[in-house]
Amino acid sequence: MSSLQKDLVAAFDNGDQKLFFDLWEGHVPNSIRDTDSLAQKLEFYLHIHFAIYLLKYSGGRPDKQELDERISYFKTYLETKGAALSQTTEFLPFYALPFVPNPMVHPSFKELFQDSWTPELKLKLEKFLALIFKASNTPKLLTIYVSFCKMLQQLHQQLVEAERRSMTYLKRYNKIQADYHNLIGVTAELVDSLEATVSGKMITPEYLQSVCVRLFSNQMRQSLAHSVDFTRPGTRSVLQLLHSKSEAVRQYMARLINALASLAEGRLYLAQNTKVLRMLEGRLKEEDKDVITRENVLGALQKFSLRRPLQTAMIRDGLILWLIDLLRDPDCLSDYTLEYSVALLMNLCLRSAGGMEDILRCFIKEGSAEMIRQIEFVIKQLNSEDLLDGVLESDDDEDEDDEVS
Template identity: 35%
Template sequence: MIMQPAIAFEGKLNSIVVEYFEFGGYVSTLQAFKSECEQNSRPISSAPVNAILDEKSKASKKILMETFTLGKRKAFLKEWKAYIPQDIRDSDMVAKKLEFSLWIHFTVYPIRHDLPPREAEQAMSAFKNFLETQGADLSQTTEFLPFYALPFVQDPKSHPSYKELFKPSWVEDLQARLEQFMVITKKVEQPQLFHLYRGPPKQIEELCEQVQELKHRAELTNSELLKCLKKCAKLQSDYHDLIGISADLVDALEETALGNMISPEMLHQICARLFTHAKQPAADLSRPGTAGKALRTSIINYESSQKKADTPLDYSKVKRDLMNTGSNQKALLLQALRWRLTQTSPQQRTLNITAYVHNDLLGCSSTSSFKEIIPEILNCDEEDLKGSMARLLNTVASISVGRSYLSGNPALMNVLIKCMKAEDCDTLTRGMILGTLQKLSLRRNLQSLMIKENVVEWLLNLLEEYDSQSDYVLEYAVALLMNLCFRTEGKKRCAKEPSTPLKVLTDLLGLGQDYQEIHPYVNGVLYSILALPSVREAAKAMGFEDIVEGFIKEGHSARELEYIIKQLNSDEKFTDRESDDEESDDEDDEEDLEMEPDLDKDDMVKPNSPIGLYGEKLLTSDYLLKKKHADHVLERHHPLQRPITPSQVKGFDGLSFASSNQNAVESQLPIVAPLDTVSRPPTRSGSKISSGDASASTKAPETDFAATPPGSGKSTTKKVIPQESESSSEGDTYSVGFRSRPRILRTPVLHENSNRSPPTPKFSESGPRPSSAGKSLGPQKHSADSEN
């Protein structure tokens, strides 16, 4: 009965014991063991006892040969150390010489295959470190002595001492030596009993790391859970108190209705309970009207601040000052204008962006005399001023109406692209302009312009240096690349040197779960460019399928990666033409109720003087519309006080940016008031105007003034990505994974680690969520809507 649990495996267990006795030379013990097993009818398996080890050995050999061929030094050395025992590597001269040669192979691999200079520099640096540590033992060996100078040679490929390293015959000979060494090493493997006792070191180490990580997560989760439970308990207690107070008030009202007087003491007691937790100075609640006044005071500041943000401005003076005043005054003015969009309610934001567009704030209309506002500021030397303009442009581009307005000035795109490329490091200005371009890339005509201006190539170069980019720049760059690569011409730009985008994208996937917000973008780019046969061939040559399968095992979005593998193995021919989708503009009617925090983050613009004005105070003090003009502007909730025709109301949506009469443009401001009257609940298709709504407004060709209606819930601005007919073979299932359009991201809202250090790839193998990138920024659900 003792052996009962092991009966099913007894034969294999006995064979492992036999193997150990044979390995140790215990001849008499082995004979006694076999004899006793035979007497007791105990089986001894005839199957190879090292079957499990053989499987592991084959897997290790496969990894070693694949990583050798692909030049993956770190992955190879990790497996090499696990496969070859430490004592052999330290004492066996054949093993030491082979390892030295392998280091040489991985050092010259980037040069042999014309990889980016950064790759070659990293390989040389690692080889130099090896020579100074492990490789120092062979420094007196004539055979390897010349290679100690290799890290200091500028062009090894043309150096006579190293020409042999770049011949295919040298690589083939080294590969044969490696295979032969692995066969010989297999013969001295320890018996299976030894491996069972020691356990697989690699797996144990990984499991220990996982256990520690899970413990850490559990501690954080418990801590957060306790906080949430405390908050929940307090809220529950407060609600119970309020319900009790409400019940007492209802009783009091009923008594009053019956003609019974309510004692002042009872009323005072109810008021005292109501204000028990109020964070304000004590008030004399016994005085009539005090309690109601206290309640109204709690919201009066909010209401007054909302009203202040509605005050009409003298936009002619605003534009003149943006051209002619000092740098600090310009920066403060731009900041205040931005705050009217980022720090107001959605309804006020709609009113303000509409006023900006009506009055051509940034000189984007074809007849504007202020077209130089943006170029002059973006090309100045003051970083704070450039940053303020870039922030405002990014904010305006976050709103559909703003995108329509900015896209009306094609010359602006050239200015933005030139300025972005001119920034030689990860500056605020470059990040904000990159965000602006990503959001404007929802418009197909602007996508074409960006591709023509070599933005695809610039983005690939930027992403090669991903470890020096901020989270914001990294996500918006990948999201912009994805939008451009959904166009046929964008794919072709990547196909010129397919190894570069494939290498960059796999590195980004390798950043791990800490950067999972960029995974949907990266996946979208990969699926798109793999539609080209030349890219598929390059991917197969570098063993791309194995790399992707490794990501799947590490917990990446398996569904999207499986589609990528399917695309990789597809034989579908690529049709060299623009799809029907690429001939029309996108649509993007819905807006986020919250603007992304990055727009105001780390804003260091302040007045030069301690008593200087800024924000709304600056606008209302220096730029308020004069009374003779302001009298014509209706209060938002004020009833109409003069006869107007329906055409005047419709004229609000019928604005033409090309109007030559600026005063005529400003005269349309009184129509801002009825905006709430045309609000409508969202439809299943987004916020498209129904046939009934369409009759109530005149539609501008490129502009959508529809506001998100109050109380309609948090809608999202959806990032629309072009679709191509040549990539549509997957049908409805594919549309869930890739054809859907991600929202404009709001990254900082959902990510707590906004100040984390630059990313470092995890070579153990998981590094695009994307729309106009911004971080609500976890990957957003995709949508198939399009933007006018």
């Protein structure tokens, strides 16, 4: 047994709490004390040993001040390092020890005051010390030197990493500073242009485009570098991105189609191929997790419904029944989904094929004479194909914001 082991055992026998834990914390590696479950349990019981030492070995008349200090030390341990074992059933009763007036007579702590408890704990301590302080032929100076070399290597690695981060942050700072100066200049020009509009000088689209180029030149260059080349095989199937495994890709593809559908020219372009409509309908019915994708697909379909051919196709595909089923539980829908699904349903039902006439005739059965007269007039208007065609075709001729919503 080494001298260190003897000193630890002697401090244990004498109840010298301060000396014992100074040696314990100074020579038992942190890696063992913090991670080894056996070491943690042993340390917990060692704290109990020193906390009740005066109660067991002072003949029943312990010094109150010293006892209070030991109990306070044990309480501090429980609140700090010992808190890690608070969820262990084995140790849970001992967390009440500092608050019990007379632990010697308390049934929960009966085993602590048995004659066999301290010798058994001492034996565990000796075995633990013998295990971690095995005799080594390595000189202490060599151990210190090797440890110093490892520490020096770690510090060098940390320095290299810190320098790398410093260069990255410096580049970001320079970019932010350049963007700031550019933004200040563009802002001043825009203010001057806005003031010029008061005197009748209009802002041209070319000027706005040049401002956008100055503001977003870096982003534009990055976009061009990653732009789709439709001459390469496989790049024509852009619509397949609606079924991408990536949630972000599906979202932005749906956003793009929804944005195009917001313009009359965009609706005209997309309506040329019914495959777009079929894929949107399929995505709408399949998408149940990604709310953003479904909302944008629904918004695009609602805007498509402003065009008569697409209306006919959606009615034929049974979209009305799907919307009715969706709207059965409106509390589960977002405001956007509720608004656009109702608008889409109304646009489809305005057609005779959509069943609006049947719905109106249900109200005739129980309505007043005046109401019946008005409903019959509405039905007559619905059956007027010329009027309906004119209304529907005029929707896309108006401003893009004048949509059913």
